[in-house]
Amino acid sequence: MDKNIYRLYNKISTKIQGLPAEAESISELPIDQIPSLKKAYDKLQDPLTEFLKNSNVNWIIHDFAPYWLPRVATLLGINLVFFSTFNVTSFVSMGPPSALLGDLQQRPEDFKAVPENLCNIAMKLHETVNYQQI
Template sequence: MDRTEKLHITMFPWLAYGHTMPFLEVSKFLAQKGHRISYISTPKNTSRLPKLPPHLSSNLSFVEFSLPHVHGLPPGVESTSDVPIDEVTYFKRAYDKLRDPLSDFFKNSNVNWIIHDSLPYWLLDIAALLSVNLVFFSIFNASMSAFVGLPSALLVDRQKRLEDFTVVPEWIDYPCNNVAFKLYEIVNY
């Protein structure tokens, strides 16, 4: 690819403030390089973000999708901060329902890259169908990623009980004793 070619890049973070802000910072960086950025979120989440510097407004735009309603999710919820932790499952279901409207958006917007967070597992199929580059951007550090493990470890579902998170996982093959949660830390997750 020619280094001077300008791209249309969409950013799709998980709908939590700790995710939206790092995605916004990457968006601003890419917009400064002259790329066209479509930052996808919900109206309430984009209203919570800081105002863009005027010199970036021509390259960075917010694309808002309303979060679909699902049974069990209170009305007006658009972020994890809007729901108690025991209702996040409903929130994830609503987030998954963004699949079809986002698919339509990607089909009609000549997107070159989709930079996404960890939760939209369904983006892989959409990107493959449209021949769009898909990039995973993790807001988590290397220790957290190592602790969670490879996708193959996640599929086996080895960590079922809370106590399973308080020991160093078997796939970490170097000496360490601090890559594990304390029981009181994992209780809420």
């Protein structure tokens, strides 16, 4: 095992409170445990940044949880690929990142209306209930 990967693994391999030890991906977590996963990702920022500084990494494939990773990768000149299990309809209905950071869609009911962005797709209430947890 690469010595940098080994050091990173030793820093992050401890059990994280609120998450089952056997869970290996977000799909194995109930929706109410996703906030704990996001907190765990936030704790990775410093050790992962240090790892990336001392490694010869060209690309990173990432998902929604490490929101800070694009900034870190850009500063270090590392290319990024965003991976998501959400379908295109979900992304279009949520709007651009600037809309997500604003206060347009705060409640599940807000997603029932046709978005003001580029499409005329609206979600049903039952489709939006868990978005707040993510």
